[in-house]
Amino acid sequence: xxxxxxSLTIDSAAAASLQPxxxxxxxxxxxxxxxxxxxxxxxxxxxxxxxxxxxARGRLARPYPYSELRSDALAMAHRLIAHGIKPGDRIALxxxxxxxxxxxxxxxxxxxxxxxxxxxxxxxxxxxxxxxxLEVQLKSCDAKLLFYPPDVAAMGDEAAARQSVEGLAWDGFxxxxxxxxxxxxxxxxxxxxxxxxSGSTRFPHGVAVTHHALLNxxxxxxxxxxxxxxxxxxxxxPWYHDMGLVGCLxxxxxxxxxxxxxxxxDFARRPLAWLDLISRNPGTTLSYSPTFGYEICSRRVxxxxxxADRFDLxxxxxxxxxxxxxxxxxxxxxxxxxxxxxxKASAFLPSYGLAxxxxxxxxxxxxxxxxxxLVEEAQLSxxxxxxxxxxxxxxxxxxxxxxxxxAIEIRDEAGNILPERQIGKVWCTGPSLMVGYFRDExxxxxxxxxxxxxxxxxxxxxxxxxxxxxxxxDMIIINGKNHWPQDIEWAVEQLPGFKPGDIAAFAITPPGGxxxxxxxxHCRTSDPAERRRLHGEIRERVxxxxxxxxxxxxxxxxxxxxxxxxxxxxxxxxxxxxxxxxQPYDLAA
Numbered sequence: 001x002x003x004x005x006x007s008l009t010i011d012s013a014a015a016a017s018l019q020p021x022x023x024x025x026x027x028x029x030x031x032x033x034x035x036x037x038x039x040x041x042x043x044x045x046x047x048x049x050x051x052x053x054x055x056a057r058g059r060l061a062r063p064y065p066y067s068e069l070r071s072d073a074l075a076m077a078h079r080l081i082a083h084g085i086k087p088g089d090r091i092a093l094x095x096x097x098x099x100x101x102x103x104x105x106x107x108x109x110x111x112x113x114x115x116x117x118x119x120x121x122x123x124x125x126x127x128x129x130x131x132x133x134l135e136v137q138l139k140s141c142d143a144k145l146l147f148y149p150p151d152v153a154a155m156g157d158e159a160a161a162r163q164s165v166e167g168l169a170w171d172g173f174x175x176x177x178x179x180x181x182x183x184x185x186x187x188x189x190x191x192x193x194x195x196x197x198s199g200s201t202r203f204p205h206g207v208a209v210t211h212h213a214l215l216n217x218x219x220x221x222x223x224x225x226x227x228x229x230x231x232x233x234x235x236x237x238p239w240y241h242d243m244g245l246v247g248c249l250x251x252x253x254x255x256x257x258x259x260x261x262x263x264x265x266d267f268a269r270r271p272l273a274w275l276d277l278i279s280r281n282p283g284t285t286l287s288y289s290p291t292f293g294y295e296i297c298s299r300r301v302x303x304x305x306x307x308a309d310r311f312d313l314x315x316x317x318x319x320x321x322x323x324x325x326x327x328x329x330x331x332x333x334x335x336x337x338x339x340x341x342x343x344k345a346s347a348f349l350p351s352y353g354l355a356x357x358x359x360x361x362x363x364x365x366x367x368x369x370x371x372x373x374l375v376e377e378a379q380l381s382x383x384x385x386x387x388x389x390x391x392x393x394x395x396x397x398x399x400x401x402x403x404x405x406x407a408i409e410i411r412d413e414a415g416n417i418l419p420e421r422q423i424g425k426v427w428c429t430g431p432s433l434m435v436g437y438f439r440d441e442x443x444x445x446x447x448x449x450x451x452x453x454x455x456x457x458x459x460x461x462x463x464x465x466x467x468x469x470x471x472x473x474d475m476i477i478i479n480g481k482n483h484w485p486q487d488i489e490w491a492v493e494q495l496p497g498f499k500p501g502d503i504a505a506f507a508i509t510p511p512g513g514x515x516x517x518x519x520x521x522h523c524r525t526s527d528p529a530e531r532r533r534l535h536g537e538i539r540e541r542v543x544x545x546x547x548x549x550x551x552x553x554x555x556x557x558x559x560x561x562x563x564x565x566x567x568x569x570x571x572x573x574x575x576x577x578x579x580x581x582x583q584p585y586d587l588a589a
Contacts, residue, residue: 018060021050021258023232023283031227032219032254036186036211038109040218040254045070049258051102051249056266058273058280064099066253069106072099075178076107082179085144087112090194092143092165094118094134094152095240097263100170102249104147109192112184116141116194116206119240120152120264122562127155134159140204141194141438147173188212194438195242197355206438207355214246217358217432218254220404221247224363225286225318225349232283233259236267236274236293242355243323247288257286271296272310275338279312288320291327294334295500307341314342318366322351325470325486326397327500328372345369352399352468356453358432362408362466364400371398373467394487396467399459406430408466409452410459418460423469426457474570476507476517483517485570491541492521495534504560504573505542508551516550517542520573523554523585532587553577553584 027047034040050065085091091108095101095117108115118137121130138146138159146167148156153169160167188211195207221227233252237244244264252259260277267274275297278285301307321331335345346369353360364371372395402408409417410424418424429452436444447454459468469484476483485505492503502522509515519542523531535552542550559582561572576582 018063020052020060020260020282021063021065022048023230023258025049027256029227029256031222032215032251034215034254035188036109036190037192037214037250037254038106038186040215041066041070041073041106044253044256047256049256051099051252052258052260053097053099054260054262054273054277056263056270056273058262058277062099064102066256069099069102069253072103073106073110074183076104076173077110077183078179078181079173079176080107080111080113080145081181081183082177083145085111085113087184088191089113089144090116090141092116092118092138092141092146094120094146094148094156095238095245096120096149097239097261098149098170100149101239104170104173105193105249109186110183112186112190113144114141114191114194114208116143116196117240117245118146118196120238121155131155131159131162135162137196137204137206138163138165140196141206186211188215191435195245195355196240197242205440205443208435208438209358209432210435213358213432213434214250215254216405216430217246217360217403218251220360220363220406220432221251222255223404224351224360224365224400225320226366227255227257227286228284230283231257231286231317232281233257234261234274234278234281234285234287235259236262236264237288238264241323242353242359243288243290246359247320258283267293272300275311275313275341278316279310279341281315284315284317286318286320287316288322290323291321291325291330292501294321295327295330298330298333298337299499301337307338311338311341313338314344316343316347318349319343319347320349320351321370322353322399325468326350326370326399328370328395328397330500331370350397350399352457352466353403354455354457356434356447356455357406357428357430358434360403360432361406361428361455362400363403364398371465372396373398373462375469394484394490396469398462398465399468400466401464402428402466403430406432408461410461420461420463423458423460425472426455426459426466426468427452428455429453474506476505488517488519488542491544492519492538495537495541497524498522501560501568504568504570506570506574508574508578518551518553518574518577520553520555520560520577520582520584522557522559524557528587531585535587553582554587555582555584 025048044066053062055061091113093104093115105115143165146160146165150169157167191208192211192214196204235248237248239245239249346367348369350364352362374393375396376393407429409427411417411427412424433453456472457468458470458472470486474485488505489503504520507515508518531554538552561569
């Protein structure tokens with residue numbers, strides 16, 4: 001494998017001499033029409049495009065043509081086989097955004113093994129929580145090997161030792177013996193990889209995806225986004241999440257698109273480096289982000305700054321949005337902030353998907369932008385509007401039409417198909433559905449029936465477009481009435497000093513009491529009197545929304561947990577609160 005530039009400590013002169021892989025070359029583009037992902041990389045390697053890794057300031061640190069990726073991956077495959085790896089073995093990989101991870105991921109595929117991307121450490125929970133998470137996932141996938149970048153070696157070794165799994169750093173494995181034997185021949189029905197969804201890590205669900213399912217979904221990406229000459233992918237999304245791995249690594253390979261990467265942690269520290277990278281991009285641009293990515297960029301621009309002086313976003317053709325509830329107010333703020341830098345509102349491309357469907361379930365046709373429908377709160381709660389009560393409306397974002405080869409139905413609790421504009425469970429079917437959860441027939445049967453997948457989301461269809469309302473499991477049901485946590489959280493966010501991600505709403509049952517809403521709120525003031533004032537104001541705001549009293553807890557900033565994709569995890573917040581791991585401020589102090 002080529003020498004690592006993982007530290008990204010190249011000097012300015014060296015950086016200036018590097019050239020990114022081109023957006024276009026002589027190669028005829030094929031839209032993921034391959035039997036296996038190995039064949040897709042074989043074809044991409046015949047051109048000049050590839051992956052490009054950038055440092056924290058967005059400067060090119062390592063161009064990595066697909067031809068070099070293929071050469072390194074084949075070498076990794078031969079070393080895996082020499083190390084005793086057999087087809088179907090699981091190879092766990094801590095998913096750092098690096099050439100080393102990409103080579104080992106494809107090396108596992110060439111060896112017939114199943115690569116299993118695992119998360120990097122996050123700021124929440126500390127060392128112990130991360131080691132515990134790795135241990136649980138290693139046990140779930142029954143891994144033969146765990147690979148990790150050198151800077152997490154101590155934690156990787158500890159987790160591997162707990163499960164009697166061999167742990168190796170990137171550079172250590174590259175020095176192991178090499179076998180010259182023939183590589184196994186894969187088929188489209190073989191498992192391509194195992195993907196852990198971004199939900200609970202205590203009871204992980206390993207999503208098993210075949211080559212056929214993967215490539216079908218990757219073809220849907222290229223057709224849905226109308227991939228065209230000059231297109232180029234720019235991403236900071238983590239490779240242990242489906243949108244980052246499938247949408248921004250595997251899709252560029254299978255559709256022969258050059259891609260430019262910032263590490264996720266570098267984006268977190270310097271989010272505007274993402275827009276700098278797009279501005280310097282020589283081609284038209286495809287780039288995705290959850291809502292919070294657009295939000296943080298808008299907030300980082302000073303009111304005294306003119307975005308046009310720093311950014312050129314005029315070539316940003318597809319600004320994808322997904323992986324979380326899409327907030328139209330956040331999207332509009334981004335447009336207002338960056339319109340003078342050339343950003344067009346029509347570039348927004350909402351979509352909907354989940355790991356159990358490989359990734360994409362629906363995609364907005366390019367150029368249509370953000371479209372919303374206003375839905376009355378009573379409809380969202382499963383009731384009817386009443387003239388004796390004020391009406392409250394929520395803007396629901398259009399998430400597009402079913403992706404290529406995908407079908408969507410809205411069903412009630414009894415499984416009956418609902419007509420347009422009636423809210424119910426979102427079910428989907430198509431060739432890209434998972435085989436099932438790895439070694440978990442009970443959980444698989446709970447969400448799959450007759451070739452259809454219960455997504456666990458609630459939504460409705462209007463004129464052939466899908467609108468997502470929220471997660472069924474997040475719904476707060478009090479006295480038979482449904483309340484969406486997003487509505488409660490949004491209401492609190494409207495108070496001065498709060499922003500998206502500061503609030504988590506869920507239901508709890510206090511000892512000897514009835515189920516009631518609980519609202520955890522990040523509090524940034526240390527003044528006791530101000531905390532008490534905020535507490536009362538929040539209680540009144542939530543009471544106005546739900547019509548009932550609730551438990552409000554003020555908690556320290558950066559306390560609420562996130563999923564691997566950066567989304568607020570309400571279920572984990574609830575568990576941490578009930579277990580005492582989230583300690584609210586004492587308002588009596």
